[in-house]
Amino acid sequence: MQDILTTTAFVAATVSTGLLAGVFQLYAFAVMPGLRRVDDRTFVTAFAALDRAIVNPWFLLVIFFGAPVLCALAAVAAWGEAGGAWATGALAGTVASVVITVAVHLPVNNALKAAAAAPGADAASVRRRFGEVRWAAWNLVRAVLSTASAVGLGIGLAQ
Numbered sequence: 001m002q003d004i005l006t007t008t009a010f011v012a013a014t015v016s017t018g019l020l021a022g023v024f025q026l027y028a029f030a031v032m033p034g035l036r037r038v039d040d041r042t043f044v045t046a047f048a049a050l051d052r053a054i055v056n057p058w059f060l061l062v063i064f065f066g067a068p069v070l071c072a073l074a075a076v077a078a079w080g081e082a083g084g085a086w087a088t089g090a091l092a093g094t095v096a097s098v099v100i101t102v103a104v105h106l107p108v109n110n111a112l113k114a115a116a117a118a119p120g121a122d123a124a125s126v127r128r129r130f131g132e133v134r135w136a137a138w139n140l141v142r143a144v145l146s147t148a149s150a151v152g153l154g155i156g157l158a159q
Contacts, residue, residue, distance in 0.1 A: 006077040007157070013070035013087065014153040017094055020067045021150050023059075024097070024143035032136045040123035047130070048116040051109045064101075068094040071149065078156065086156025093149035097142040104138045 031050065035043050071091035078084035108130050115126040 003077070006074070006081070006083070009070065009074040009077040010083065010087065010153060010157040013067070013074040013090065014150060014157060016063055016067040016070050017090060017146060017153055018150040019063045020094065020097065021143060021146035023054075023063065024139055024146055028136065028140050028143045032132070032139065036132065040127045044112060044116045044121070044123045044126050044130075047109075048113045051113060064098065067146070067149075068098060071153070074153065074156070082159040083156035086152045086159070090149035090152045090156070093145040093152070097145050097149075100138055100142050100145075105135060108135060 035046060038046065068091060071087055071094050075084055075087035075091050078087050112126060112130045115121050115129070116123075
């Protein structure tokens with residue numbers, strides 16, 4: 001892979017996808033285990049604050065939407081080369097992570113934030129409806145998919 005555009009696309013996609021994997025892994029191995037240990041009110045308040053903070057232009061543009069867009073660019077740039085298949089696989093993994101986020105995580109995140117803002121909300125009920133175990137399990141799927149995507153991009157870059 002000697003073309004500067006292809007190499008640049010792979011490097012950018014690898015970095016963005018690696019950051020995406022890191023975010024999902026941070027939630028899997030630190031944030032959710034830490035929140036699991038706190039009382040209901042603290043969980044609801046802290047999770048709502050974290051979710052509000054992560055929805056920002058830098059995260060959305062550079063990482064969350066940047067990873068699949070950059071993977072697509074790398075796949076197109078390497079089309080017909082050995083690295084193109086790796087980039088296409090990474091694209092599938094990052095798109096799957098985004099789809100899981102939209103289908104599984106966003107609805108319960110938004111419901112938790114809305115319930116947390118309601119006067120007199122019962123934190124235990126809000127936390128139970130949130131479904132921590134399901135949220136964490138699907139987050140682990142996102143972490144594995146995005147990590148595999150980053151690894152695939154690294155392999156593709158080396159080809």
